[in-house]
Amino acid sequence: MMPAPFSTLSDFRALLQALPRPDAEAEAAARARNGQLTKPPGALGRLEDLAIWYAGWRGVARPSLLRPQVIVFAGNHGVTARGVSAFPAEVTVQMVANFRAGGAAVNQLAKAFGASMSVHELELERPTADFTTAPAMSEAELLAALAVGWQAVDVEADLLVVGEMGIGNTTPAAAMACALFGGTAGEWTGRGTGVDDAGLALKTQVVAEGLARHPSRDPLEVLRCLGGREIAAMAGAIARAHAERIPVILDGFICTAAAAVLALSASGALDHCVAGHASAEGAHRALLSKLGKAPLLDLGLRLGEGSGAALAIGVLKGAIACHSGMATFAEAGVSDG
Ligand SMILES: O=C(O)c1ccc[n+]([C@@H]2O[C@H](COP(=O)([O-])O)[C@@H](O)[C@H]2O)c1
Numbered sequence: 483m484m485p486a487p488f489s490t491l492s493d494f495r496a497l498l499q500a501l502p503r504p505d506a507e508a509e510a511a512a513r514a515r516n517g518q519l520t521k522p523p524g525a526l527g528r529l530e531d532l533a534i535w536y537a538g539w540r541g542v543a544r545p546s547l548l549r550p551q552v553i554v555f556a557g558n559h560g561v562t563a564r565g566v567s568a569f570p571a572e573v574t575v576q577m578v579a580n581f582r583a584g585g586a587a588v589n590q591l592a593k594a595f596g597a598s599m600s601v602h603e604l605e606l607e608r609p610t611a612d613f614t615t616a617p618a619m620s621e622a623e624l625l626a627a628l629a630v631g632w633q634a635v636d637v638e639a640d641l642l643v644v645g646e647m648g649i650g651n652t653t654p655a656a657a658m659a660c661a662l663f664g665g666t667a668g669e670w671t672g673r674g675t676g677v678d679d680a681g682l683a684l685k686t687q688v689v690a691e692g693l694a695r696h697p698s699r700d701p702l703e704v705l706r707c708l709g710g711r712e713i714a715a716m717a718g719a720i721a722r723a724h725a726e727r728i729p730v731i732l733d734g735f736i737c738t739a740a741a742a743v744l745a746l747s748a749s750g751a752l753d754h755c756v757a758g759h760a761s762a763e764g765a766h767r768a769l770l771s772k773l774g775k776a777p778l779l780d781l782g783l784r785l786g787e788g789s790g791a792a793l794a795i796g797v798l799k800g801a802i803a804c805h806s807g808m809a810t811f812a813e814a815g816v817s818d819g
C-alpha cells in the first residue's frame with residue numbers, strides 16, 4: 483500500500499486546500515434526467531437532491547451504488563479517568579471483539595444494506611492523555627491516526643460510512659464542538675452512554691477545564707489537544723473519500739465533530755458528505771446545523787458505531803435506484819403535463 487501523502491500537519495492542511503470538486507457536467511446531466519422521470523416535479527423530495535448530488539461526486543449522470551464501505555475506528559481516552567462515561571473503558575476493546583465476531587448492531591446494518599465492514603483499533607492499550615492535564619495527542623500521534631483513517635478507505639468503494647467505538651468519546655467530541663463553534667460547555671455536553679444528572683454536571687465541568695487548558699482554536703490543534711485517535715482517523719478517512727470522490731454518510735455526534743474539523747479547515751471540505759441521522763445526543767442537531775447539514779433520518783439512535791449512517795445507506799440506495807432505474811415520460815408514453 484502507498485504511504486499516506488502527508489507526513490506533517492502542514493502537508494495535511496495543504497491537501498485539504500486542494501480537494502476536488504464534483505463533476506459539474508455529470509451533475510447537470512443528472513438534474514436534466516431527474517426532470518424527465520415519470521413523477522410530478524419534486525415529488526421524490528430529498529431523494530431527488532441526493533441522487534443528483536451522488537451523480538456529481540461519482541461523475542456519472544445515471545449512477546449505481548454497488549460497493550458501500552463501513553469502517554469502524556476504535557480508540558481509548560485518558561479523560562475516562564475523570565468518570566465521564568456510564569461504562570468502563572474496557573468496553574472499547576470488548577466491543578472491538580464483538581465487531582470482529584459480527585455481533586454488534588452495525589454488523590447487522592452493514593449486512594442488511596450490502597456494505598463491507600472493517601474495524602480498525604488505534605492503540606487501545608495506550609489511551610490518549612487526559613485533556614484536562616495535557617494535549618490528548620502529540621503531533622506525531624495525531625498524524626499517525628489521520629493516516630490510519632486515510633489508508634483504511636477502499637478506493638474502489640462507491641460510498642463510505644465512518645463510525646467509531648470509544649468509551650468516553652462524547653466528552654472530547656463536546657469539547658471539540660465547543661472549541662470550534664463557541665458557546666458554553668453546557669450547550670455542547672450531553673449524556674453519551676447515559677450518565678445521570680451528577681455525571682452530566684461533572685462531564686460539563688471536565689469539558690470546560692479542557693477548553694480552558696487548550697486555548698488554540700485552530701481546527702487541527704483542537705483535534706490534537708481535545709480529540710482522540712478514532713476521531714482523527716474518521717477525519718482522515720472523510721478527507722481521503724473526498725480526494726477519491728467517494729460520497730460519505732456522516733453518523734452521530736462524534737463522527738460529526740470529526741467532520742467539523744475538516745469543514746473549518748477548508749471551505750467545501752464536507753461537500754461530499756450528507757448527514758445520515760440526527761442522534762439523540764443532545765447537541766448533535768446543533769452541530770449539524772452549524773455545518774448546514776439536514777439529517778436524513780431521525781429515529782432516536784444514540785449508539786455510534788456508524789449505525790445511523792449505515793441505516794441511511796438504504797435511503798441513498800433508494801434515491802439512486804429511482805433516479806437510474808425509472809422510465810422517462812417519453813420512454814413510458816406518459817403525458818408530462
Ligand atoms: O453517535 C452518537 O451520537 C453517540 C451518542 C452517544 C454515545 N455514543 C457511543 O457511546 C460511546 C461514547 O459514550 P460515552 O458516554 O462513553 O462518552 C462511544 O462508543 C460512542 O460510539 C455515540
Ligand SMILES: Cc1cc2nc[nH]c2cc1C
Pocket residue numbers: 569573577646647648675785786787
Ligand atoms: C455496549 C456499548 C456498545 C457501543 N457501541 C458504541 N458505543 C457503545 C457503548 C457501549 C457501552
